[in-house]
Amino acid sequence: MNGVEPPPPGGQRHVILCCDCEGTREQLRRVHRVLLHAQLPANFFFVGQTAEEMPDLVREISRHHQCESHTYSHPNLRRLSYTRQRDEIIRGRQAVEDCIGRPTRGFRAPMHCMNRDTVRILNEEGFVFDASRLYFRYNMGNLQEIDPTWFREWMPLYEWIGLKPRTAFRLFRLLTRLRRTCVLPVHPQYSGKTPELARALLWFLRDAQRRGVRFWYIDDWLKAVRGVPLPESGPEEPFLSKGGAVFREDVDPLPTSAAARTASP
Numbered sequence: 329m330n331g332v333e334p335p336p337p338g339g340q341r342h343v344i345l346c347c348d349c350e351g352t353r354e355q356l357r358r359v360h361r362v363l364l365h366a367q368l369p370a371n372f373f374f375v376g377q378t379a380e381e382m383p384d385l386v387r388e389i390s391r392h393h394q395c396e397s398h399t400y401s402h403p404n405l406r407r408l409s410y411t412r413q414r415d416e417i418i419r420g421r422q423a424v425e426d427c428i429g430r431p432t433r434g435f436r437a438p439m440h441c442m443n444r445d446t447v448r449i450l451n452e453e454g455f456v457f458d459a460s461r462l463y464f465r466y467n468m469g470n471l472q473e474i475d476p477t478w479f480r481e482w483m484p485l486y487e488w489i490g491l492k493p494r495t496a497f498r499l500f501r502l503l504t505r506l507r508r509t510c511v512l513p514v515h516p517q518y519s520g521k522t523p524e525l526a527r528a529l530l531w532f533l534r535d536a537q538r539r540g541v542r543f544w545y546i547d548d549w550l551k552a553v554r555g556v557p558l559p560e561s562g563p564e565e566p567f568l569s570k571g572g573a574v575f576r577e578d579v580d581p582l583p584t585s586a587a588a589r590t591a592s593p
């Protein structure tokens with residue numbers, strides 16, 4: 329099910345930030361702090377193991393962001409049988425929901441790798457949307473498709489080809505000019521890997537806000553743009569960016585490691 333998006337009022341550009349989380353605590357915290365400083369909404373796709381290993385940080389993030397699941401242990405689902413896929417998907421969702429104490433609605437497959445069994449399971453289990461589909465096309469049944477924009481950070485390539493992080497985010501920036509809605513994958517294990525990378529993410533967010541780009545939670549975007557009726561199940565303290573939101577100067581987006589460990593979050 330993929331509604332046709334109506335033209336944006338006044339050429340408004342939309343960005344949905346999707347964070348796939350299977351990195352370390354420090355990397356996850358860096359991206360969280362940058363978003364906290366920028367007060368911008370995002371959807372975090374947590375691996376079940378992350379929710380079990382760092383429940384305090386996942387809960388803290390869930391206060392401000394929409395949370396979804398990303399399987400239990402981050403396998404390539406295409407290599408698993410229907411039964412094992414089912415176990416990964418259900419167990420992953422359960423772990424996230426047990427941690428944050430509210431239902432989730434969306435799913436993203438690890439490495440964007442899925443097959444027809446994945447789609448069948450997501451439909452059977454009542455998921456509302458899937459944000460995986462990048463390489464393959466399927467009949468998605470009742471699922472709303474949130475197709476990721478083809479570009480992602482490509483962090484592993486930066487050093488190899490000598491690309492500076494900010495240059496990579498300039499590509500993000502170009503995409504947000506070309507496309508009406510950009511669903512941008514942001515990986516804490518990439519964009520939060522070093523302070524320099526996190527600073528590049530912050531630069532991109534500031535720039536997009538200055539240009540009046542509107543940031544969305546997927547739920548709100550589905551309701552407003554596609555007219556999907558969804559009951560309220562959002563974060564307790566949502567960030568609602570209509571563009572030009574104020575950065576919280578009292579939140580240090582990139583504290584040193586020592587300061588980050590003692591400060592909360």
Ligand SMILES: [Zn+2]
Pocket residue numbers: 348349350398402437438439
């Ligand atoms: Zn992943």
